[in-house]
Amino acid sequence: MCRLFALTSKDPVSPMEAIKALDVMKEGHDGSGVGILLRDLGGPFEEMKDAPILSGIFTEEGIRKLDFFMMEQGFMTKYKMSIKVPKIKIEGVPKRGLYLLRAYEYPESWDNLDQKELTTRLMMTRLKIREMGEEKEDMIVFSFWPDTIIIKELGDPLEIGRYLGLDRKDLKARTIMVQGRQNTNYAINLYACHPFFIKGYSTMTNGENTAFIPIRDFLSSRGFPGYTGYQSDSEVFTHILHYTMSGLGLELDAYKHVMTPLQDKDLDSHPDAVFLTHLKKSCRQLIIDGPNCVIGTLPDNTMFMAQDRKKLRPGVVGGRAGMFAFSSEICGLDAVIPDRDKSRDFQPMHLDTVIVGPDRQEIKICRQTEPLNLPL
Amino acid sequence: MSSNRTIKPSSLSLSDLLWQIDWKKDRCTLCGQCTAVCPVQAIELAVFRKRNIAAINPSNLLNSSNRFNSSNFDETIESSEFAKKTFAEKAAASERSLSQFETYYGIKQKTTIEEACIGCAMCSMVCPNDAIEPHRNQETDRYRFHINQDGEPRKRGGRRNSTGSLLDRIKFIRISMLTDPALDAGRHEFELRTLLGRILPPKENMARLRNNGWIPPVREIYPLIIGGMSFGALSPTMWEGLQMGITYLNEQLGMPVRMSTGEGGCPPRLLRSRFLKYVILQIASGYFGWDEIIHAIPYMKEDPCAIEIKYGQGAKPGDGGLLMWHKVNKLIAAIRGVPQGVSLPSPPTHQTQYSIEESVAKMIISMSMAWGFRVPVYPKISASSTSLAVLNNLTRNDYASGLVIDGEDGGTGAAYSVSMDHMGHPIASCIRDNYLNLVRLGKQNELPIFAGGGIGKNGNLAANAAALIMLGASGVQIGKYVMQAAAGCIGTETDRCNMCNTGVCPKGITSQDPRLYRRLDPEDVAQRIVDLFVSFDIELKKIVAPLGRSTSLPIGMSDALGIDDYQVAQRLNIKYVV
Numbered sequence: 001m002c003r004l005f006a007l008t009s010k011d012p013v014s015p016m017e018a019i020k021a022l023d024v025m026k027e028g029h030d031g032s033g034v035g036i037l038l039r040d041l042g043g044p045f046e047e048m049k050d051a052p053i054l055s056g057i058f059t060e061e062g063i064r065k066l067d068f069f070m071m072e073q074g075f076m077t078k079y080k081m082s083i084k085v086p087k088i089k090i091e092g093v094p095k096r097g098l099y100l101l102r103a104y105e106y107p108e109s110w111d112n113l114d115q116k117e118l119t120t121r122l123m124m125t126r127l128k129i130r131e132m133g134e135e136k137e138d139m140i141v142f143s144f145w146p147d148t149i150i151i152k153e154l155g156d157p158l159e160i161g162r163y164l165g166l167d168r169k170d171l172k173a174r175t176i177m178v179q180g181r182q183n184t185n186y187a188i189n190l191y192a193c194h195p196f197f198i199k200g201y202s203t204m205t206n207g208e209n210t211a212f213i214p215i216r217d218f219l220s221s222r223g224f225p226g227y228t229g230y231q232s233d234s235e236v237f238t239h240i241l242h243y244t245m246s247g248l249g250l251e252l253d254a255y256k257h258v259m260t261p262l263q264d265k266d267l268d269s270h271p272d273a274v275f276l277t278h279l280k281k282s283c284r285q286l287i288i289d290g291p292n293c294v295i296g297t298l299p300d301n302t303m304f305m306a307q308d309r310k311k312l313r314p315g316v317v318g319g320r321a322g323m324f325a326f327s328s329e330i331c332g333l334d335a336v337i338p339d340r341d342k343s344r345d346f347q348p349m350h351l352d353t354v355i356v357g358p359d360r361q362e363i364k365i366c367r368q369t370e371p372l373n374l375p376l
Numbered sequence: 377m378s379s380n381r382t383i384k385p386s387s388l389s390l391s392d393l394l395w396q397i398d399w400k401k402d403r404c405t406l407c408g409q410c411t412a413v414c415p416v417q418a419i420e421l422a423v424f425r426k427r428n429i430a431a432i433n434p435s436n437l438l439n440s441s442n443r444f445n446s447s448n449f450d451e452t453i454e455s456s457e458f459a460k461k462t463f464a465e466k467a468a469a470s471e472r473s474l475s476q477f478e479t480y481y482g483i484k485q486k487t488t489i490e491e492a493c494i495g496c497a498m499c500s501m502v503c504p505n506d507a508i509e510p511h512r513n514q515e516t517d518r519y520r521f522h523i524n525q526d527g528e529p530r531k532r533g534g535r536r537n538s539t540g541s542l543l544d545r546i547k548f549i550r551i552s553m554l555t556d557p558a559l560d561a562g563r564h565e566f567e568l569r570t571l572l573g574r575i576l577p578p579k580e581n582m583a584r585l586r587n588n589g590w591i592p593p594v595r596e597i598y599p600l601i602i603g604g605m606s607f608g609a610l611s612p613t614m615w616e617g618l619q620m621g622i623t624y625l626n627e628q629l630g631m632p633v634r635m636s637t638g639e640g641g642c643p644p645r646l647l648r649s650r651f652l653k654y655v656i657l658q659i660a661s662g663y664f665g666w667d668e669i670i671h672a673i674p675y676m677k678e679d680p681c682a683i684e685i686k687y688g689q690g691a692k693p694g695d696g697g698l699l700m701w702h703k704v705n706k707l708i709a710a711i712r713g714v715p716q717g718v719s720l721p722s723p724p725t726h727q728t729q730y731s732i733e734e735s736v737a738k739m740i741i742s743m744s745m746a747w748g749f750r751v752p753v754y755p756k757i758s759a760s761s762t763s764l765a766v767l768n769n770l771t772r773n774d775y776a777s778g779l780v781i782d783g784e785d786g787g788t789g790a791a792y793s794v795s796m797d798h799m800g801h802p803i804a805s806c807i808r809d810n811y812l813n814l815v816r817l818g819k820q821n822e823l824p825i826f827a828g829g830g831i832g833k834n835g836n837l838a839a840n841a842a843a844l845i846m847l848g849a850s851g852v853q854i855g856k857y858v859m860q861a862a863a864g865c866i867g868t869e870t871d872r873c874n875m876c877n878t879g880v881c882p883k884g885i886t887s888q889d890p891r892l893y894r895r896l897d898p899e900d901v902a903q904r905i906v907d908l909f910v911s912f913d914i915e916l917k918k919i920v921a922p923l924g925r926s927t928s929l930p931i932g933m934s935d936a937l938g939i940d941d942y943q944v945a946q947r948l949n950i951k952y953v954v
Contacts, residue, residue, distance in 0.1 A: 214820075
């Protein structure tokens with residue numbers, strides 16, 4: 001079982017804070033990998049919130065291919081953060097090329113594009129780079145999105161954090177998600193590492209997804225090019241989130257209704273019974289069967305945690321105004337925010353979605369039995 | 377027949393028959409129950425003459441007489457005198473011949489084609505002394521070459537005579553271990569229902585909800601459906617038992633089980649009752665019973681669950697329904713709106729069809745319209761290499777609510793044997809192809825496919841059903857299994873009984889003769905229906921719980937399936953395991 005930790009803070013903090021929490025929860029993961037998502041960035045990236053940042057790992061050959069491709073598209077490098085790796089290798093971490101974090105200027109031809117077209121082109125560019133790198137495995141791309149950095153590597157999270165020098169002063173973020181990986185069913189592949197990201201939506205998950213195949217089949221037949229990959233059975237949680245909010249235009253409170261719909265008795269007495277009954281039927285193939293704890297972020301940096309219907313995975317949310325953490329275990333929370341009111345820690349159950357908005361002032365609990373925010 | 381008489385080509389001996397009666401003289405009390413119960417008069421009471429050749433030993437004869445009379449001394453003396461006299465007579469006779477003749481009564485098996493034993497074993501069932509039972513001929517019988525007297529090929533009921541089942545070989549291999557816990561089948565909450573009806577894509581559904589547009593009717597039902605067995609094919613007691621069992625399951629146990637009427641209409645009282653909601657009304661090419669149904673529409677208290685338009689069935693693909701004249705009595709004739717005592721063959725196809733696709737579309741829309749677009753309407757076809765074409769057609773028809781595909785192992789009440797044994801397509805690959813085609817179109821949640829034909833033919837009902845669901849079926853239909861489990865049908869795929877067509881069903885399941893169907897108590901059938909569904913439910917949970925599934929029916933969860941045949945695994949796109 002993997003361990004998850006996410007932090008949402010008014011002031012930018014170092015990713016090492018979150019990695020520290022993973023280290024405390026080390027009994028729960030085998031250190032076979034780590035994934036880090038940073039959004040609402042501090043440091044130098046603070047000045048270029050709109051510029052898309054490319055995160056990935058490239059060999060020398062890959063970099064050449066990338067530069068050629070990006071120039072051809074009309075992208076200009078605006079800023080790059082170099083991650084210098086020590087010469088002494090650490091055990092278990094493969095030799096890589098360059099860990100790339102590079103912000104770009106949009107091509108001039110994109111100037112007059114509306115937001116929808118712009119974001120679609122960004123996604124298509126990421127997919128193209130991924131495709132180009134697949135044959136020789138010389139280009140691995142995690143995200144290409146404004147104000148977003150993703151780093152993934154195999155090995156122990158704390159060792160990797162130090163190895164990559166993630167404690168540097170210029171790398172800070174207000175929204176951080178990290179996952180300590182427990183390698184289970186699928187071969188180790190960086191694309192299988194959480195968190196997963198699509199168009200501003202990101203999730204990471206704890207546990208296996210037993211309904212993976214029907215969900216994958218449903219998503220990949222939606223005709224949306226971003227619903228691809230699926231090296232991990234958990235990637236579908238991100239795509240279900242995107243489908244719910246961006247595809248269907250629903251709010252976050254509908255996410256659980258799509259993945260873990262209410263059962264008949266609760267459904268019948270729900271104020272939005274008709275809508276939810278139809279949603280349950282039409283999204284039947286997106287029902288997850290757990291056991292999963294999902295932590296995610298939205299494009300506006302809202303952070304949430306949701307459990308599956310069985311609630312078989314641990315998950316706790318706590319903190320204080322200005323800083324909240326979402327953690328697999330309470331010890332992770334203690335390690336990062338010890339000075340909180342512990343009596344207000346909340347462990348969401350099978351009907352709950354815990355939400356901390358972008359203002360980071362309070363925890364909101366949304367129960368599935370409550371009325372929905374419907375765009376009707 | 378004596379040895380010097382002419383024999384006819386179809387004169388058969390006992391060894392030529394498929395079933396041979398083993399009768400034990402020493403146990404038989406000649407009560408006559410077996411001959412009375414035999415549905416085909418294969419056995420009769422007969423007089424046998426037996427020749428005993430005696431090797432006479434004088435002292436033995438004397439001794440036996442003494443033993444017989446040893447209880448009384450005086451009588452022994454008298455008897456001894458009598459014995460000596462008898463001995464003297466017999467000794468004199470033995471000089472002429474050692475043969476003695478005796479006659480005895482016993483059970484004789486007939487060898488005519490029409491009276492050949494069908495192996496139903498009702499004789500064993502009624503015999504108080506276990507003196508009689510049929511045995512299957514280990515040789516290839518000769519009988520099969522002659523069941524076409526007067527040029528009329530064999531017709532029968534039952535299934536394809538083949539015991540093999542691919543579904544039985546599919547294993548569930550993705551067991552939750554360690555990283556995700558297996559669930560407790562006995563205590564966990566399960567939602568294992570399925571949807572019958574056209575489900576709109578989520579966005580479209582929301583838009584129509586917002587604009588008060590028409591949203592196709594969808595029924596949430598139990599994934600095990602009782603497939604079409606008509607009132608007429610089944611006896612009144614069997615039908616009543618099924619209906620009572622289904623009502624109990626729905627109203628007492630909360631299991632939304634549904635049953636198709638088959639092509640034979642529906643009893644008028646049921647049409648006008650609230651129980652109609654548990655019934656799927658089938659219309660087929662003979663339109664039998666539909667006059668009654670149409671006229672009952674204004675009086676219906678509830679809508680039926682759905683309308684099934686039968687275009688084909690797995691047992692006799694490309695052939696129409698058949699109710700033979702034996703079974704068309706007054707009641708059946710009245711419900712179907714036909715004269716008594718005539719065979720009722722339905723045409724192979726709907727006679728109104730001009731352009732098939734167009735007329736399917738029209739028929740679906742006419743049926744939808746008849747119930748104000750509140751009732752799902754879907755076709756049932758036999759599995760075929762052309763099923764995909766039907767499916768593609770339906771995906772473009774907004775009013776089509778699903779598709780039932782009936783495989784080659786489906787059962788029937790009456791069909792030509794050649795159709796049953798040789799026509800048709802296996803169900804597994806047909807369902808898989810159709811499901812994967814829907815996945816390619818992105819319509820796997822929109823048009824549910826139901827599978828039928830041979831599910832549970834060897835008794836593994838839940839495993840077969842779960843395998844088909846994971847291959848992509850939204851549910852399964854069963855017919856023969858229901859007759860076997862709920863009413864004690866003794867028909868098998870080794871050609872036992874299979875006499876559903878002539879109305880002589882010894883269990884009273886497929887008979888319209890009150891002397892036969894009163895053997896079947898509807899209350900008992902209802903009880904067995906409940907047993908069947910409740911035990912199926914437990915077994916289905918015992919399959920899905922270890923796979924970690926409980927909150928939805930695992931339709932298309934093909935990663936759970938494996939088989940020990942590489943070619944099959946490739947074909948079905950499941951794992952090859954050895």
